[in-house]
Amino acid sequence: xxxxxxxxxxxxxxxxxxxxxxxxxxxxxxxxxxxxxxxxxxxxxxxxxxxxxxxxxxxxxxxxxxxxxxxxxxxxxxxxxxxxxxxxxxxxxxxxxxxxxxxxxxxxxxxxxxxxxxxxxxxxxxxxxxxxxxxxxxxxxxxxxxxxxxxxxxxxxxxxxxxxxxxxxxxxxxxxxxxxxxxx
Amino acid sequence: xxxxxxxxxxxxxxxxxxxxxxxxxxxxxxxxxxxxxxxxxxxxxxxxxxxxxxxxxxxxxxxxxxxxxxxxxxxxxxxxxxxxxxxxxxxxxxxxxxxxxxxxxxxxxxxxxxxxxxxxxxxxxxxxxxxxxxxxxxxxxxxxxxxxxxxxxxxxxxxxxxxxxxxxxxxxxxxxxxxxxxxxxxxxxxxxxxxxxxxxxxxxxxxxxxxxxxxxxxxxxxxxxxxxxxxxxxxxxxxxxxxxxxxxxxxxxxxxxxxxxxxxxxxxxxxxxxxxxxxxxxxxxxxxxxxxxxxxxxxxxxxxxxxxxxxxxxxxxxxxxxxxxxxxxxxxxxxxxxxxxxxxxxxxxxxxxxxxxxxxxxxxxx
Numbered sequence: 441x442x443x444x445x446x447x448x449x450x451x452x453x454x455x456x457x458x459x460x461x462x463x464x465x466x467x468x469x470x471x472x473x474x475x476x477x478x479x480x481x482x483x484x485x486x487x488x489x490x491x492x493x494x495x496x497x498x499x500x501x502x503x504x505x506x507x508x509x510x511x512x513x514x515x516x517x518x519x520x521x522x523x524x525x526x527x528x529x530x531x532x533x534x535x536x537x538x539x540x541x542x543x544x545x546x547x548x549x550x551x552x553x554x555x556x557x558x559x560x561x562x563x564x565x566x567x568x569x570x571x572x573x574x575x576x577x578x579x580x581x582x583x584x585x586x587x588x589x590x591x592x593x594x595x596x597x598x599x600x601x602x603x604x605x606x607x608x609x610x611x612x613x614x615x616x617x618x619x620x621x622x623x624x
Numbered sequence: 625x626x627x628x629x630x631x632x633x634x635x636x637x638x639x640x641x642x643x644x645x646x647x648x649x650x651x652x653x654x655x656x657x658x659x660x661x662x663x664x665x666x667x668x669x670x671x672x673x674x675x676x677x678x679x680x681x682x683x684x685x686x687x688x689x690x691x692x693x694x695x696x697x698x699x700x701x702x703x704x705x706x707x708x709x710x711x712x713x714x715x716x717x718x719x720x721x722x723x724x725x726x727x728x729x730x731x732x733x734x735x736x737x738x739x740x741x742x743x744x745x746x747x748x749x750x751x752x753x754x755x756x757x758x759x760x761x762x763x764x765x766x767x768x769x770x771x772x773x774x775x776x777x778x779x780x781x782x783x784x785x786x787x788x789x790x791x792x793x794x795x796x797x798x799x800x801x802x803x804x805x806x807x808x809x810x811x812x813x814x815x816x817x818x819x820x821x822x823x824x825x826x827x828x829x830x831x832x833x834x835x836x837x838x839x840x841x842x843x844x845x846x847x848x849x850x851x852x853x854x855x856x857x858x859x860x861x862x863x864x865x866x867x868x869x870x871x872x873x874x875x876x877x878x879x880x881x882x883x884x885x886x887x888x889x890x891x892x893x894x895x896x897x898x899x900x901x902x903x904x905x906x907x908x909x910x911x912x913x914x915x916x917x918x919x920x921x922x923x924x925x926x927x928x929x930x931x932x933x934x935x936x937x938x939x940x941x942x943x944x945x946x947x948x949x950x951x952x953x954x955x956x957x958x959x960x961x962x963x964x965x966x967x968x969x970x971x972x973x974x975x976x977x978x979x980x981x982x983x984x985x986x987x988x989x990x
Contacts, residue, residue: 537665537667537790538792539664541659541661541665541782545782551785551792554792559792559853560827560854561855562785564782564796564854565855566786566797566856567787567857568781569779569781
């Protein structure tokens with residue numbers, strides 16, 4: 441079957457949607473499926489796609505009922521089992537939730553594939569326990585990107601904007617010296 | 625504090641204060657999801673583990689007591705169903721926590737601005753509330769409490785995935801920031817659809833306040849971030865703040881346009897709603913929410929003058945089924961609830977009117 445989006449490549453991923461009780465299936469190639477972002481859907485609609493269905497869809501897997509789950513598991517290839525809670529990756533896909541913190545390590549390789557679909561990235565860039573200076577990294581990144589904007593503003597001779605950006609950078613540098621954000 | 629303290633009043637202490645843009649943004653909520661390393665998530669843990677986690681959190685909160693944090697601790701299993709429902713309606717606990725059968729509990733600060741749920745979907749859910757639009761301030765409160773707790777609790781954290789949570793939709797920062805907005809003019813002028821579509825594209829979610837499927841009830845919308853990983857807390861809050869300010873601007877514009885074009889229709893609608901609230905004998909929660917929304921808008925635009933906003937805030941919470949039954953002192957059928965709801969609103973709104981009249985007379989004498 442040909443991908444319903446690009447109509448060029450072979451369709452390998454099936455996305456099932458249930459809207460108002462109506463089930464519809466779309467067939468995409470891997471490239472187009474990558475671009476299929478679940479948050480493009482109207483999330484305020486009453487008929488939301490449950491997370492477990494979402495992740496199953498993304499892997500082109502059917503949603504198993506609990507009755508057929510065991511059978512399904514035995515027929516699939518041996519998959520890693522979390523040593524702490526006994527969850528398998530398929531169980532995670534079915535439940536939409538993980539069993540324990542250890543699961544993040546056990547399924548560390550597969551998880552980013554799911555996370556790219558539902559998150560803004562796969563790497564944490566915020567607060568960390570026992571690291572009050574973690575915010576500094578964020579400020580440094582902000583300073584860098586503001587400097588780029590400043591260069592662009594100067595290049596385009598938008599001097600008022602440039603002055604504003606320069607002040608912003610100064611303020612951020614002052615915050616860095618004080619050791620992080622002001623409020624918390 | 626005993627449980628009665630948290631059950632008796634409708635609007636919590638922190639709601640009395642008028643926050644920024646409080647005519648449109650009713651409240652701000654910050655939630656942090658945290659888990660303890662070495663323990664399975666509530667989905668798969670044992671009663672023994674649940675109990676241990678409950679104890680650990682209790683001890684940690686006791687350890688920071690000296691730093692000015694005073695919490696009351698309530699075990700879910702020991703609470704009657706109706707009282708649990710009242711706490712759900714006050715947004716102090718979630719419907720999921722109320723249904724828990726294993727060890728689960730909630731710690732509530734005296735002013736109800738902070739509640740910590742233990743063993744809900746995650747081991748800890750730290751929630752901070754504030755009136756009006758106060759994202760940075762409310763997050764700062766949550767941040768401080770979280771940083772104090774992390775000294776005493778072994779948080780499950782991973783360098784690349786951040787704070788580890790039961791559901792991958794919360795992993796990373798574990799932060800869900802929400803603003804509760806009253807958007808009657810955008811709803812009336814049918815612009816709300818465009819707004820919600822735009823929000824979905826920006827990775828934000830819109831929900832109603834009175835639980836699932838209540839999207840339009842009382843024209844109140846809860847707007848929250850969807851993304852928790854790949855963005856820092858500051859970026860998440862900044863995005864939500866920008867979106868909220870934009871919506872406030874649009875709502876104000878829509879209100880002005882409505883007033884300019886159909887003032888008499890609006891005046892009629894506001895006053896009819898006030899009349900219904902003051903004199904009706906049977907009132908469903910839908911009708912009550914819609915009348916309260918109209919009266920609130922009437923107060924905001926200066927057409928209705930003798931109803932204080934804090935009374936409306938309180939009524940919005942009191943009209944929910946749990947509170948109506950708490951007020952009646954017994955469990956009720958839906959039809960009975962509608963009668964008690966009408967009675968409750970009559971009392972709240974007419975009582976207040978009388979007080980105002982007395983004050984006015986005093987002033988008249990002078």
